[in-house]
Amino acid sequence: MLDQRLGLPSASSIERLKLCPGSVRQSRGMPEFRTPEEIEWAESGDRIHLWLRAPGFIDLVTEELDIAKACWEQRERLILDLYPNWEFIDEKIIKTEHRMWLRRESGAHYFSGQTDWLAYMGDHTAIIADYKTNRGEQDAPDSNMQLRTLAVLAANEKDWKVEQVYVSIIQPLAGQPEVCVYKRSELIAAFRQIGEIIAATNKDDAPLNPGHKQCRYCPARINCPALAAVVERVARTNTADLAGMPAPQFEKALDDCRAAETKIKLVKAKAKELLKIDPSFLPTYFLDGGKAVREVTDPGGLFAFLVGKGWIDRELFIGKCVGVGIGDLTNALRERNEWTEAETKENLKEAEAFIDLKPQDRSLKKRKEAANV
Secondary structure (H helix, E strand, O other): OOOOOOOOOEHHHHHHHHHOOOHHHHHOOOOOOOOHHHHHHHHHHHHHHHHHHOOOOOOOOHHHHHHHHHHHHHHHHHHHHHOOOHHHOOOEEEEEEEEEEEEOOOOOEEEEEEEEEEEEEOOOEEEEEEEOOOOOOOOOHHHOHHHHHHHHHHHHHOOOOOOEEEEEEEOHHHOOOOEEEEEHHHHHHHHHHHHHHHHHHOOOOOOOOOOHHHHOOOHHHHOOHHHHHHHHHHHHOOHHHHHHOOHHHHHHHHHHHHHHHHHHHHHHHHHHHHHHHOOOOOOOOOOOOOOOOOOOOOHHHHHHHHHHHOOOOHHHHHHHHOOOOHHHHHHHHHHHHOOOHHHHHHHHHHHHHHOOOOOOOOOOOOOOOOOOO
């Protein structure tokens, strides 16, 4: 597949480049290997993005279509919130899946970024919407380096006549979008930062600085010596000493674990891939057949059968055998009534007496750090 980035750094990797300048050198020439889950998410995201670019061009499964329509609805609502008279504005240009470039004085490309949806309102205002089709955590627009970089590229494309750029992440599975606006002075400061980041990656001694965020999708994580050292450090951690370990040292150990997991996950995925090709490749490991799970495929038919036999009644069946997921219920109501996402949410408020919050196991998360602009 043709690499539209021409093998050069891009906005999607800007935070990795900032956190680990040496990753550019280390990953040069490395193939991009993804786990099966990552491939599945990426392929589904590609299909949804294609639908958003040309609705109806591709058939989506129900879940993907729901996400695609929600992305569309949220984007349209966001635009109308910013510009209620949007449809009557003549001087606007809309671009989808649009790649923008930074070039040196010689004309040579050295950096790019691709927007999912971009609108120019004359030469002085731009709006960028970035679609995220999964549930993965994203930095807020005002601290999201990828969005800020895309804003810079949009300003640069208009020869820096742009006075302001609105940016937003459209991620229906995470709720409603937030908007951030970058003014000219902030765009200029961000442009300078991009230059500093790229310059740092070009140094022969650019350091490798492993961490969960920068290693997660780095092509070099399979053979990076710095990440390998982190894995080794985790293996040497004395768990008996953790209770008495100073908080900063304990937090560093947790940071190491999160970084090490990116490689451990990749090694396991690679092993599965190779064993599928040659089951004898790893003599002491094998792929089990997976456990078959019995599943009710026709709840209505099963209910009628059980009631007909006199084995169960309606109250017992609904009370003990039926679980209704909020996501499934929301999708069903939207499909049945042709409601928008906002209408569904509002109408469901009338049913709150039947819905309750269920406590979940608390997961361990790292507090977000403010991005340096």
